[in-house]
Amino acid sequence: MSYDLIIAGGTVATASDTFNCDVGIREGRIAALGHDLGAADRRIDASGKLVLPGGIDSHVHISQPSGEGIVMADDFASGTLSAAFGGNTTVMPFCVQEKGTPLRRTLREYHAKAEGCCYTDVSFHLVISEPSEQVLGQDLPALIEDGYTSFKVFMTYEGLALADYEMLQVMSVARETGALVMVHAENYDAIRFLTQRLEQGGKIAPKFHGTSRPIPVEREATHRAISLAELIDVPVMIVHVSNREAMEEIARARSRGLKVYGETCPQYLVLTEADMDGLNMEGTKYVCSPPPRDHASQAACWEGLQNGVFQTFSSDHCPFRYDDPAGKLNPKGRTSFRWVPNGIPGVETRLPILFSEGVGKGRISLNQFVALSATNHAKMYGLTKKGSIAVGMDADIAIWDPEREVTIGQSLLHHGSDYTPYEGIAVRGWPVTTIVRGQVVVCDGVLEARPGAGRHVARDRSAFARPAG
Ligand code: DUC
Ligand code: ZN
Ligand code: ZN
Numbered sequence: 001m002s003y004d005l006i007i008a009g010g011t012v013a014t015a016s017d018t019f020n021c022d023v024g025i026r027e028g029r030i031a032a033l034g035h036d037l038g039a040a041d042r043r044i045d046a047s048g049k050l051v052l053p054g055g056i057d058s059h060v061h062i063s064q065p066s067g068e069g070i071v072m073a074d075d076f077a078s079g080t081l082s083a084a085f086g087g088n089t090t091v092m093p094f095c096v097q098e099k100g101t102p103l104r105r106t107l108r109e110y111h112a113k114a115e116g117c118c119y120t121d122v123s124f125h126l127v128i129s130e131p132s133e134q135v136l137g138q139d140l141p142a143l144i145e146d147g148y149t150s151f152k153v154f155m156t157y158e159g160l161a162l163a164d165y166e167m168l169q170v171m172s173v174a175r176e177t178g179a180l181v182m183v184h185a186e187n188y189d190a191i192r193f194l195t196q197r198l199e200q201g202g203k204i205a206p207k208f209h210g211t212s213r214p215i216p217v218e219r220e221a222t223h224r225a226i227s228l229a230e231l232i233d234v235p236v237m238i239v240h241v242s243n244r245e246a247m248e249e250i251a252r253a254r255s256r257g258l259k260v261y262g263e264t265c266p267q268y269l270v271l272t273e274a275d276m277d278g279l280n281m282e283g284t285k286y287v288c289s290p291p292p293r294d295h296a297s298q299a300a301c302w303e304g305l306q307n308g309v310f311q312t313f314s315s316d317h318c319p320f321r322y323d324d325p326a327g328k329l330n331p332k333g334r335t336s337f338r339w340v341p342n343g344i345p346g347v348e349t350r351l352p353i354l355f356s357e358g359v360g361k362g363r364i365s366l367n368q369f370v371a372l373s374a375t376n377h378a379k380m381y382g383l384t385k386k387g388s389i390a391v392g393m394d395a396d397i398a399i400w401d402p403e404r405e406v407t408i409g410q411s412l413l414h415h416g417s418d419y420t421p422y423e424g425i426a427v428r429g430w431p432v433t434t435i436v437r438g439q440v441v442v443c444d445g446v447l448e449a450r451p452g453a454g455r456h457v458a459r460d461r462s463a464f465a466r467p468a469g
Pocket of ligand 1: 061184240288289290316318342343
């Protein structure tokens, strides 16, 4: 039997092994690994290249309502296009519950926005902002059963923050249903207090965003989230961790036998708080939460990637345009950092930064790169057919040129934002070809697929979400 596609002559790497072989793909799945595989409708020469599992970015925001007058810069077409050019084959955006609206209706709206326009596969997490009886008793358990097996809760932000009592309620549903809880850990009241004090003192420039959310704000909430999860005996994933003190909370909990996981992101490896100190409003380009910290925190986050405090490395792609009244330069944002939308684009640059700064500089191995960029995301969130190169898995593959030197710049990128916070960073190693379930989406840097090549993927429950017992 012949193959639809053979990727020939490359070096294949998984989370555990690196080996030379051809990859035979049939009907969207990896059908054979070996040599002299025979005939194929199409053959891609990967000699001198790395053949890796397509990236899974388990933390992105796309087409998310973001407050009055603010518009997110990516829809599902541009967001997943950008993802594909960045070597990703699956992204996991959030469907944010709107208060007073049935959760299923909101989910239908997100699905409608994604329908027929995606270039990568997509799998939604939920965000629970109003844990009503209906949500806790009916909607959430039913949606988890339907394959939306993870949800995020916020400990800050007006309209999103859950009180501790509510955190316990949703964690208890997760325990009963086998869903994985993701937590945005920052102390809401502390941020409100500090923000008001700063504003009273006339400290309204973008850089004070960082001052309003210092490390103790994140450390305390991380500790509290873990303690609440411990009371319920439910695993918990602390997302976008920015510094050593929060990492120590995670590590300490794990050393006591708790199932506590961690995620960090590119902004915590290569940006610092000083980036927000730009001339005029330029600093808004780096405003995200938690904020980038300092060089010591960057070093700590690298340690966490090396020693397993972090299971996943995600972009937290949350794109707004800069020069736009519906983006970073919205009129209210000039009156205080409080009104600058939180979030930065990064889905296309996540993997080149990790590859170059991590593998290229000897901080992590190629196999750790695969684990942090794809395999662990699949295992953590129940994407059982994704995240590795093995017979029977979805043929989700990124072919990398490990020698290509690129200076990251807005003109190269495919997102809907008008800037990149990573402008000017020189990397070595770039994803050149992206294949989603056997379909070539990007070939040698050229788009081949039509919108709609990607589809939604329902997920299994993850073993990582099982209570310790
Ligand atoms: N949290 C996120 O997860 N993304 C962007 C902004 C935020 O606060
Ligand atoms: Zn968050
Ligand atoms: Zn996020």
